[in-house]
Amino acid sequence: MPSSTSATSAKAVRAAGKSSPSRKKGKGNIPGKKRETPWALIGAGVAIIALIGLLAYSLVPKYLDQAAMREAQTDLKEWVPTKENPDPSTKIEGVVKTEYPAGMHVQSTQRVAYDKAPAFGGPHDSAWANCTGTVYAKPIRQENAVHSLEHGAIWITYNPDKVNADGVSTLSKFVQGREQSLMSPYPGLDSPVSVQSWGHQLKVNSVDDPRIKQFISALRANPYGAYPEVGASCSNPGFDAANPPPFDSSPYGPDAVKMDGTGAKNDAPAELGGAGGLGGALPPGVQSIPMPTGAAPAGQ
Incomplete structure (x- = not known):
């Protein structure tokens, strides 16, 4: 029959076992380590996704624009002037x-x-x-x-x-x-x-x-006889785009020049075309402008 001393010792052992902190054990009874978040890997993934998004944002519109341009060029192919078809506008x-x-x-x-x-x-x-x-x-x-x-x-x-x-x-x-x-x-x-x-x-x-x-x-700039002065410049720095000569919507008076040129004053200045690339009319009182040595006359 066990003694009272032995019973007391057994209770003490059991109490000590219950009160001692439990330990989590890993593989092979080795205590487990705290799992770390792979921030570097996540950051790299986010950067790659952002790069893909940026490339898509940049390239997709350009691709769509180019596709639209190719489609427009295809749609307009029959409206491009050629020697065989010098004035496609006749079909419009x-x-x-x-x-x-x-x-x-x-x-x-x-x-x-x-x-x-x-x-x-x-x-x-x-x-x-x-x-x-x-x-x-x-x-x-x-x-x-x-x-x-x-x-x-x-x-x-x-x-x-x-x-x-x-x-x-x-x-x-x-x-x-x-x-x-x-x-x-x-x-x-x-x-x-x-x-x-x-x-x-x-x-x-x-x-x-x-x-x-x-x-x-x-x-536009059709070279097959659609306009009189093929190769003429469109640049005229002397023409004030911000304050151009005003539009006149009033009825034409009896002194208006006729469509055949009747009524045009003989002293109307000649066009200044090709000398030094300038545009516009000659200044009042100037009859001509000297051509640079070796330069061909305008129109040649």
Whole structure:
């Protein structure tokens, strides 16, 4: 029979076992280590994902733009002039074509009684409106714009009462950064938009009309006889784009120059084209400008 002393010792051992802290053991009864978070690996993963996102943000729009450009070029292929098809605009519905004699100049104080509105041919000022992708905020004098058409430019006009700011922005994309191009409001225009080249005109009701692109492709700087002065400059630094000669919408008076040139003053200055790359008319009283030694006359 166990003694009371032995029973007391056994109880003490059991109590000590219960009160002693338990230990977590790992594999093979080795105490487990605290698991560390792999921050370096996570950081590298986040950086890679961010890089992929950045590349996608940068490259996808460019890819889409290039795809759109390729599609546009394919869509406009039949509207690109060639020797076999010198004037593709003949296939564009709504284009009006009229033959006009070239090279008839008027003075800056004279008006021409144009037979079309906006005008797209006939007598014009000896100074052309700058047409190096110029978007004019103000209406410009027709006599200057028509001279730009003689140089192969496309002139986009719009009725400011019928085309809102978004529409103006859409149209300006056809012009900005493009040689042989200009654009201006035309108060009282009988359609929202009208596009002109020398001897050609197209009027449309929407800035999104696909014929605008077709017209531009067919006739802007078309080298196959679509305009009189092939190779002429569109740059005219002397023409103030911020404050151009004003548009005159009043009725033509009896002294207006006729479409055949009748009424043009004989002292109208000749065009200054090709000398040193300058544009515009000769200053009053200057009959000619000396050509640099060895330079070919303008037009050759």
